[in-house]
Amino acid sequence: MRERDIQDGIRHHLAEVQGLRSYAFAAVGTHGPLGGVIPTGWPDLLVLAPVQAWNGRLWFHSTTKHIYFEVKTMRGKPTKDQPEMQAELREQGVRVEVIQADSIEDGVRLVEA
Numbered sequence: 001m002r003e004r005d006i007q008d009g010i011r012h013h014l015a016e017v018q019g020l021r022s023y024a025f026a027a028v029g030t031h032g033p034l035g036g037v038i039p040t041g042w043p044d045l046l047v048l049a050p051v052q053a054w055n056g057r058l059w060f061h062s063t064t065k066h067i068y069f070e071v072k073t074m075r076g077k078p079t080k081d082q083p084e085m086q087a088e089l090r091e092q093g094v095r096v097e098v099i100q101a102d103s104i105e106d107g108v109r110l111v112e113a
Helices: 003-016 081-091 104-112
Strands: 021-024 045-054 059-072 095-100
Touching: 003 021, 003 045, 003 059, 003 104, 059 081, 081 095, 095 104
Parallel strands: 059 095
Antiparallel strands: 021 045, 045 059
């Protein structure tokens, strides 16, 4: 299975099952909607997850977590620029996770964890 298929499956699951928003980014030079705008090494997916808080009476939406995911197959290796970009984002306080999976189900399980 290709990384792209796993990414699409994760995004579909997040939207349909959990109601979460996610965005996939196109690499430089591709024909995706953001092609050429995204820096080399940028993570594959951005997931927006609302965070709820309890105020003593009710749960309310307090903020939204932004979590970037780099998706790799079990055989996949990072490109030269990916670890550098991930480190740069982490230095800025951004959460970046790398997941490796060979199926959509495994990818979803890792993202949910």
